Amino acid sequence: MTSGKTYDVVGVGNAIVDVLARVPDSFLENAGVEKGIMQLIDADRAVELYGMMGPAREISGGSAANTIAGLGMLGDKAAYVGKVKDDQLGAIFAHDIRALGVTYETPLAPKSVEGDETGRCMVLVTPDGERSMNTYLGVSNHLSPDDIDEEMMAQASWIYLEGYRHDGPDSLAAFSKAVKAAKNAGGKVALTLSDPFCVDRHRDEFLRMCREELDLLFANEHEIVALFQTATLEDALDRAKEELPMAAVTVGPAGVYVIQNGRMVHAPAAPMSRVDATGAGDLFAAGFLHGLVKGRNMLTCGTMGCVAAGEAISHIGARPEEDLKDLFARFGLNG
Template structure:
């Protein structure tokens, strides 16, 4: 048995979650519903203008790994923070969830700071993310422990990391170490605009290395440059062993071994959509590494996503295993 069921690699961020009206987004020049990269000056200005906020360790893959740890999975995370206050908060919080976290911190002398994502949640539950990457942008191959990757049944790669200048080399090192030891690779596409910036790199990674692809409808169509959702799914399924594509309130589509399943969403009142895809992936991977069939994994993912969107923040507040049992999944 390998030491880890899943090791995630992503942008280590502290999430600043605040409610905002659509008028505020327009006034502040924030494009609704997407992730925008911002610099430090913009981060400071925007933070000064938002109302009361909740600050928690975050980042897409970190949320996924925290979800797996919440479920009792053997898991670890790789992502760069600085030796500063936010960096210490991030490291402590992730370890407190039960996940391993040993990535070397950037020194105090580093000019860039620990990254943060200002998430503005509108009354419809949509989130608009404004991301200052800080030192997490500079995660490099030197930060990848090959022995750790070899001890993973799966590695989970965050698409947002493709924006980092050294991230491609870091991913390549991780993939080689994991696959060389018989492990498998999962990737989340993260964001349509991220795909636009790095489509060729994504396509190469998907075709050559990915065993499980996570995405949503918009990302799927962006990846394969078609408005025909079914065609995009078919293209993905021709390249990847397992495809799990979420479709908001319409549930999720899973494709594998020439078959396709549609698993309905779990109805819930949307308070904050932040982390829905992250927790879906975490629960799906936990189910997969614990021997459940793909339809059950997808249902677990939907249950986890429905829980996390029912409150502010991207970490579960209810016990997910209890919810799984309530749905007859355990």
């Protein structure tokens, strides 16, 4: 299924390098880290945590960037917009995403400018596979409208916006520019809510986008409840059926509920062992969007998302280690 556009999906979000380490639960308590959430930290706290962590792996990350990386691995025409500095971690990020066939042309913050560096996320993985993220946004926080190429957005069938990126000072203006360019050219807009605390910070803006701009919302069960401020997941799903043209609401080991035009289907989770939950939602979105651009039905899109998410949780780190095309073939999801 082709659209005539240069890109199937263009993602906009935080350009981050993940620094991952396995730690016992006692480490979180001793380090003052709240388990299972993403917490924003400053440069000094990033240095402090890095010194406490012990052996770690550096892997390119960032929520929307992980999604776009997955799409690149699946052979989709993908591009990414996110800010890094001309430094060591910035070079790692740019190389890794381009190596997957993704177009990445966001101007680097100059090395000569003092101040923020390339963003990094300290991902602390406990024995139960839960990840606690401490994120120093660095220069990714300064993504501005000047970084948004309107022609790139116009050449996208879908643009995919990261909820976390709303925390930046110029983010709303940057997103507005991207959405306008995409919509004016007949493109569609997807948003991932990212985190319940992110929803709490930006609920009014997210609800406005749901009413006025979005064609697709990605959320997990906690995020959708936070968005609609309901007592139960069932109530939140009812609201989603009434108010959203399309939504994919993941429910962990229970799979995903996919909503389209007031109807809902359920796809089960893929049978993979959970080692590290980092990137599960990101890769779910990659699989789901891949299905959409290939013209698959909602149940198949949801199944593709669950299989890609299953790959992500089966190892340390958010980027796929197995060829997603081969994995889809094993599950009878060719194409």
